[in-house]
Amino acid sequence: MMITLYDDPISGNGYKVRLVLAQLDIPYNLVEVDILKGETRTPEFLSKNLNGRIPTVEFEDGRCLSESNAILYYFAQGTDIWPADRFDQADALRWMNFEQYSHEPYIAVARFWHHLPEPPDPKALAEKQKGGYAALDVMEKHLAANDFFAAGRYTIADIALYAYTHVAAEGGFDLSRYTAVNGWLGRIRSQPGHVPMAPHPPLPHGKPE
Amino acid sequence: MMITLYDDPISGNGYKVRLVLAQLDIPYNLVEVDILKGETRTPEFLSKNLNGRIPTVEFEDGRCLSESNAILYYFAQGTDIWPADRFDQADALRWMNFEQYSHEPYIAVARFWHHLPEPPDPKALAEKQKGGYAALDVMEKHLAANDFFAAGRYTIADIALYAYTHVAAEGGFDLSRYTAVNGWLGRIRSQPGHVPMAPHPPLPHGKPE
Incomplete structure (x- = not known):
């Protein structure tokens, strides 16, 4: 079983x-x-x-x-990727809630729209871009002073934020100026047992600008 | 301190x-x-x-x-409103994530718009109504078979969902047909130490339909 x-x-x-x-x-x-x-x-x-x-x-x-x-x-629970300290646990959940409320609805949704047969509505997409970049700005500021999101080490808060950040380009986001975010993406990829996201079908409208 | x-x-x-x-x-x-x-x-x-x-x-x-x-x-942590069992804890977080992703962005945002000086855009409001009623439908189905959201008792999952559900009418939501949700709202209000939400200024455009 x-x-x-x-x-x-x-x-x-x-x-x-x-x-x-x-x-x-x-x-x-x-x-x-x-x-x-x-x-x-x-x-x-x-x-x-x-x-x-x-x-x-x-x-x-x-x-x-x-x-x-x-x-x-x-x-x-009970593993190294969940902090032991109560404040650190809540802080990990803080970043996971940030991901679901302030990051995913913009970056993941913009990416999803690019995978649909119909091209996305430019005005709606512009709003997603604005919210997504605001989330990336928050991440950049945090990562300029911290290697990981919570507890000073790799936790499920990093996993939650890595998922859509590392494919943000598929939603039309340019990560080149996000130096600290890029450094963190590399640290996540180098964690033991890391697996890449499954390859996906090509974008129907070509790569977003 | x-x-x-x-x-x-x-x-x-x-x-x-x-x-x-x-x-x-x-x-x-x-x-x-x-x-x-x-x-x-x-x-x-x-x-x-x-x-x-x-x-x-x-x-x-x-x-x-x-x-x-x-x-x-x-x-x-360490109180009766957080479950002791690992599955029940995760299930409480499941409903709290549901609240932040599938409930709050519709019901709370519709309510917030009604509190702004400018009346909300009808098309955008219609989308918020649709998403909000979808969330209320999910809650109604769950509560038709359960007294609370997780662990069979009052937890922070109930607090998270109570906050905007009990003022959904201020966002224009009609809760009258949600029998199970209304029963649950009453159970939450009757918990020891319950305090009401602060009174708020009147809606600038009158009560929503």
């Missing part, structure tokens, strides 16, 4: 979970669910996650857990 | 923290920060939270913590 991960290879939220499971050496069955084909909205899938989203993990006893950052928390 | 909470009384995210501090009987200094006047974007405030948002807590030693759900996590 093994856990099952319901995931779409295009998803950076799913990649967070694939990365943490690889680094913690936890085996799992992978069931691919195609978001664009509506496979997260079937009655069967909704019985696993009422909110109809991947990644969702199903445990051996049939219980399910969704929301990428909650899944990271679950698997990281 | 006491902790300091930087907060704007209009904020439901701030109310989450005020509610948890009241229920846990933790004294604090309150410093009101006016979002609409840009007081979260001053250099002094940004030194406490690079992301320029309230609520932010400053501890006696000068360290700061932001993101409402991370603050709830910090104060709930």
